[in-house]
Amino acid sequence: MTLQLPKKVEIIEVGPRDGLQNEKAFIPTEAKKQFITQLRGSGIKELELTSFVSPKWVPQMQDAAEIVSACLDENTRNIVLTPNAKGVERVYMTDCKAVAVFVGVSNTFNKKNINKMTDESMDELAPIIKELKASGYFVRACISTAFYCPYEGKMEEEATIRLCRQFVDLGVDELSVADTIGMAAPHEAFSLFSKLKHAFPHLLLTAHFHDTRNMALTNIFAALQAGVTRFDTSAGGLGGCPFAPGAAGNAATEDVVFMLERMGIETGIDLTKLVQAIDVIRPHLSRPIETAYYRLSQTEKV
Template sequence: MNFPKEVVIIEVGPRDGLQNEPQFVDTEIKKAFIQKLAAAGIKEMELTSFVSPKWVPQMKDAGEIVQSAPEGVRGIVLAPNRKGIERVLETPCKSVAVFVGVSNTFNRKNINKSTRESMEELQPAIEELKAKNFFVRACISTAFYCPYEGKIQEDDTLALCREFVAAGVDELSVADTIGMAAPHESYSLFSRLKEALPDVLLAAHFHDTRKMALANTYAALEAGVNRFDSSAGGLGGCPFAPGATGNVATEDVVYMLGRMGIETSIDLDKLVAAVDTVAPVISRQIDTGYYRLSKQG
């Protein structure tokens, strides 16, 4: 087995982790969460998203969150469309994530556009962002399975990833949005992506709906992936993907990688302290393995 010596964790808790919370999380708590994640050693993080407050009210404080981004951290802001990108351009943020679902049905449920319509809107926007020296991340939703269309063909995911790379993105975040992928599917898709697109950063994004996220992470490691999205406390879920539960927990991924001798430069005790910041105000009990055991002393 040929695993990477180091892995980069892209923390998505402040954005993907909180977006589906039914009660608004106070802005100051979000800021404290972000600062403690940075103190734990997180160097790349999804901070918030510029989406319509009507559809995702949890993100209505995006402008204020961006203004308080920690120094030394790549703070990524999600912008699903041209309007969101225009709002980002009014802030000091220099890292943007755009997203498209491989599944047309999912894409329409999410942003009321087909996959093709989304790409036609985003391609010139990506070119503009790159001309202004932005780091651009493309999030590929429903890369394995869709809650409406079922299994997604690898060739369709690969084709969409190629389009984004041709448009000039710096990174692809390829997501098992509803947590249905099995390890052999993770290995197969990421092996093909690594071979076909060797010059772009490639991150794996797993949800733990069926408790397969760590197994899929291991399979992606075997395929050569060394960047992973994860959410402290296992927070998250997609409001437009029925049944999708939280992301793989950052603390569980970091613990597993540490046991494998793979460096992340993340302090687990400080990571747990960051989760403690939001645990009292979220809608469900945090029950990720490492977090639960740390609370038992």
């Protein structure tokens, strides 16, 4: 008996947005631009560039317009996160053609994050998504607290699937389903993603795991077994959410790529160049890079 593994997996790099948003000290815009350029150079084909959110709530993203202006690339899917109509209006002022919207399954998380209940958020987003699709945009729906919430605890699978279905009915191109606080266990990842693959077999389905409890890689393996071939990851394991207490960084791109390539799964990413991209942003971070592959790469340099 052999494992059921895909030949190829798509990596969506979220480091420049999700990875940096929690950094309290402002990272120079030029460093962010170089980070993005180096990530592309490693073979990344899809990435979250930044987010059009209020600088009052997420100061790190205050240079979003400049990042988008300087960093669009025709060979890459360049995604900009937007929380509301105001954010989408800013996207319309750029040449970016891929937008991410987000809603939490948990009402409490959603309220703390964007000051709206989940249903209120969906009511606001419905016409926005329809307009984006009518205008030819790629729309990515990010589902936060899909497994657990820091305030409400465990989310019911049916609640997550129901929210995903609302987005699918609105015509989104992709669902990015997130274990926001890194609480999910592999059997839960396998169960939810198996049901989502069955419910939406023709939609782009992406798994987004945080490594709070060192289970991101095992959850990715479980999601692979459920048929998922797209994963959000962050170079250097950077990340965390300002509105999710205890959430650690995302699954580290370098560790995920190493694991997948060792299993014979193609990612198209050059690990040496990926480490060079991490080296660019590392001096500007508030904490050291401690991912397994990155530590090993530094040892081999000595």
